[in-house]
Amino acid sequence: MIELRIYNTLTKRKEDLKVPRGNKLKIFVCGPTVYDYCHLGHARTFIAFDAIAKYLRFKGCDLFFLMNITDVAEKLIEKSREVGMNFLELSKKFERYFHEDLDSLGIDSIDVFARASDHITGIIEQIQKLIEDGFAYETDTGVYFNVKKFPDYGRLSNQTKDEISLRPLELCLTKKNPEDFSLWRKVEKEPVWDSPWGSGRPGWHIEDTAIAVKWLGSQYELHGGAIELIFPHHEAEIAQGEAFGGKKPYVKYWAHTGLLKIDRRKMSKSLENMISIRDFMKYYDRKVLRYYFLSTHYRRSVNFNEKEIKKSEANIKSIEDVIRNFKNLPEGKDFSDKLGLVEDIENFEREFIKSMDDDFDTSKALRIISRIAYRLRTFTKNHKEIEKTSKKKILKIVIKLARIFGILDF
């Protein structure tokens, strides 16, 4: 049995995550809308879930990691009109850039990327069933999900029905309730798809549910994303997923990354304060960004700060130096075990695992890697040689742990 603790946004507390060995653990993380370059806010979320996925695999989980790509979205279509490009051409271009960005960040834990435009049939099927079962209704402007039909609506975002009714979505007079969200938009102007309700385009939330249900089934273990997606996006995903598939909970654990702020404001396109991943990577190595983000717990917000980035850069360099020097230490008869070195490193490994088992505390785990580096530096300074098997054992542990975070090139 693989066991660890994870904070669940759905229940607002840390819970045991138990996976029988050999069982699949399915995770879905919301991907980007591909109409612009990804920024550091995206990087923060993707790096966090990359480390979480790598850790779960390190623990022995048979993980299946799915990410959607939103290539059907109103803002994407608006932009394609602005620049006079076919919307698919535009989305393919930014999808390519997105993959380049992931590569440049060393994010390689995702098994499948699924595009919304490849799942239109599944989307239509889901909407049809939601109408049949009385959860959704058609009007002159489209199809909407009736949130009053789903009593748990608001549970994830911790809002009462009254609070939700004060947050109307998508202003449209044909809706039964202002807070109902769109499943299908009736439109005639290209790009559109045929549907039982005439030509149109899907709503954003149903795209993700259709993708998730196709690849993961009507119930799965873990859904991740940035904190600002909790409402309405993830709330809507739960409503659709449970209304469609009939299983409760649709997703067992919900994990959300904190905001990335710059000058104490959220980094976002609308605030025009974003730094793209590719711009950042012109000046820094991926290891630096990974170290920087992982040194804060994933649920906490990060206030972007160049001084701290420089500090991360210096830390990475010193850890690398220590490991290189230790690696270069001549092999001889010196029994390091007598000095407790292997034992110490094994203890650090246990502490590392304990920290990560506690809601993926990468911040604490990174501090343990620094302590390992400190211990190895002291050893290297005071010894002219090390016994071969001990050296091998220690390097194996260090590389194994550092690989989870992608912070070393060894």
Ligand SMILES: [Zn+2]
């Ligand atoms: Zn999503």
